[in-house]
Amino acid sequence: MPSPRYWREMPQRYRLEASQCTECGKVSFPPRIVCGCGARDFKKTNVSETGTIVSYTTIRVAPDAFVIQAPYNIAIVEADNGVRITTQVVDCAPEELAIGKKVKFVFRKLYEEGHCGIINYGYKAVLV
């Protein structure tokens, strides 16, 4: 993730900022310009702090920046307000994960741009 994109995505990565359609009430993450229902009016909201694992996998052969974390877990989490997010599930062994388990979102380091580059932060999930 190059630095300018990291800056632009801070409201979503740091605070899980989303948009809620004023017509149909659907919450979109990341925020959208046009809702699936065709409406264009949104109000700012946030993805719920907790959610449920919909699906998951364990990465054992990781990309270079994540080798030190392997094996690590990736899950699709459905937040309590309906938003589905792909996220790392940390602080647990792969065998602890199961579909339907409750998680909460936490603020963690995503990765470092080498020894001298910026540190990218954002959301991950932990089991509750």
Place this chain on the structure above:
Amino acid sequence: MVGIVGYGSYVPRYRIKVEEIAHQWGKDSSAVKRGLLLQEKTVPGLDEDTITISVEAAKNALKRAEIAPEEIGALYIGSESHPYAVKPSGTVVAEALGIVPNVHIADYEFACKAGTEAMFVAHGLVKADLLKYAMGIGADTSQGAPGDALEFSASAGGSAFIFGKGNIVAEIIDTFSYTTDTPDFWRREGAFYPLHGGRFTGEPAYFKHVLGAGRAILEKSGYKASDFAYAIFHMPNGKFPLTAGKKLGFRKEQMEPGWIVPLMGNTYSGSSPTGFSATLDVAKPGDLILLVSFGSGAGSDAFIFKVTERINEVRNKAITVKELLEQNRIYLDYGQYAKYRGKIIMNE
């Protein structure tokens, strides 16, 4: 009435036991446990640092304060393990909490007392009516050199305190700072691990400043040790705070709730603030609490708090320190610990 409107802590789930470190370096674990009164210490996850710990502690403080983040006018973080040499930790934390852009931010560094420095300044700004609310955080992912005595204690965690004038859970009755130039512990720019004066870090450094600040604030305020329900002294190991408290006239029962070092280790800037947070978790309205920090270099900040009725309303709105320390622990062996603490040199 100026005081704390919300407080919160965060401790990583990872732990390493004294036996594991002692075994690695051929030391007698029972002697270390007896000498330093330590059992285990917290270790940050691979994706945790002072910034992530500060964010989680601050979220817990906001839950108890029940205020909008935008109302906070200043955010100060004290740490000796800020992830960047140049670039504030506070900006990331404020952005994550939704406090930006109308906020004053600074990072503090004063070895183990940077957390209470942040609290001291946040309190002063609110008291001076410059700000409605200000947040002070003490957090660290402390480093001790491999094989050094510090490796048994240097740990990770932190606590956040929001200061304000309404709806407070603990009023600040008095403050005092005691500081001299004492090179008892230091880390030069670019050095990976700190160095220290070994046995000379006790009497001329820790005890001189903790007792100096403690005696001065008792004299200034007119209170005696027996007037306090609880007292917290900086915890570089298990023994020092109990000895300092005894010399000031405190009983072990007064120090017990805040004496978290046997399970947590020395969380440097987060040490005495987290002990204070653990004490608030059990305090009753009307209780007086003495908090004395210590930072090498060297100095101590002392505070006297009086707990209000609101403590009973907010205590259970966030996780307690006891729960953080005793639940869901993941134990590491020394090899995993070395990896988690970045002690293994990797290729780019």
